[in-house]
Amino acid sequence: MSSYEWGAQDISAPRQVPLPKVPVSRGLVLEDVQSGYVGAVVRVEKSGGMHVMVLEDRRGRLKTFPLGFGFHVDGGPVEVVAPALAPAAPARKVTASGSVKVEGSRARTARASRIWVEGQHDAELIEKVWGDDLRLEGIVVEPLHGVDDLAGMIRAFGPGPNRRLGILVDHLVAGSKEQRIAQEAMKVPGAAANVLVVGHPYVDVWQAIKPASVGLTAWPVVPRGQDWKTGILAGLGWPNADKAAVAQGWKRLLGCVTSYSDLEPSLLGRVEEVIDFLTPPGDFDGPT
Structure with missing residues (x-):
């Protein structure tokens, strides 16, 4: 019998070299x-x-x-x-406001200009959606806790070309108390060219969150004369007995906001308008 076994490797056979x-x-x-x-x-x-x-x-x-x-x-x-595929361009990262995220950027030194909003909740909502953009631009948001003396606050601020104010007011609609306050405030010397007062139509900034983002078809209706935030929480079936309950309720609502798409256009447009007003092309960074 031949010494060659079936299945044994024939080392004399030429090896196949893969073609380039x-x-x-x-x-x-x-x-x-x-x-x-x-x-x-x-x-x-x-x-x-x-x-x-x-x-x-x-x-x-x-x-x-x-x-x-x-x-x-x-x-x-x-x-x-087949031709080698070009590597796909990396997906552009965007901020919560929808703008392109600038990677590796550091917060800019704060400008002298400011955004004023009526309360802490307004400030927290703007920070959540526009915070990255505002830090890049060096703009600080400050809550006023009311606008009854808006003219006096503007006068004390001393607006000027390098020290502008953008003010976001709740319930700024025709014939409202807030509209009259805004009109008087704009008569302060220096305000005409250096202060922009805008507003949304809602009683409170809570309503600027789209109901669908909170799992609702519409916000609860609050009876006239009842505290609005307490009424909203009661309508949602959430605790509402004291300030701590209101704070917790707001925390839950804010947690439903992940980007600009969770907010009503009537707020989005006004905030963007204020940011543009405070960051004109070729602007000068004044002292804080």
């Missing part, structure tokens, strides 16, 4: 081994779910070949493969 892979590209000169046709790639396209390449020889004749084996480049056999 050549990505197809326009201008690549190939020789089809079977036909001897030589041409340069003029285009690559998909046909029937597979890549094919169109070659043109020196006489201008065109032939189409599937990618794969059976070609020579510079006299050597190769496997022609």
Whole structure:
């Protein structure tokens, strides 16, 4: 019996060396081994779910070949493969306000200009959505805890070209007390060109959160004469007996806000308007 066993490795057999892979590209000169046709790639396209390449020889004749084996480049056999895909551009990161996030940026030194809002809840909501943008621009948000003496506060601030104010007022609608206060405040010397008072139509900034973001179809209706925040919490079936309950209720509502899409357009537009007013092109960074 032969000493050669079935299944034993024949070490005398030549080893198959993998052919070099050549990505197809326009201008690549190939020789089809079977036909001897030589041409340069003029285009690559998909046909029937597979890549094919169109070659043109020196006489201008065109032939189409599937990618794969059976070609020579510079006299050597190769496997022609699909062109390498360009790496996908990294997805742009955006802030909660929808603006492009500037990676590696540091907070800018605070400007002299300020955003004033009526209360702490307004400030916290703006910080959650626009905080990254405001730090990049060096704008500080300050709660006023009421606007009854808005004219006096503006006068004390001393607005000027490099010391502007953007003021966001609750319930700023035609004929309201807030509208009259805003009109009087704009008569303060220096305010006309350096102060912008805008507002949203809601009794409280809570309502600027879209009801759907809180799992509601609409905000509860609060009976006239009842404290608005307490009434909202009662309508939601949440604790509302004291200030601690109101604070906890607001925390739950704020937790429902993840981006600008959770807020009503009537607030979004006003905040963006204020930020633009405080950051004009080529502005000067005044002292804080």
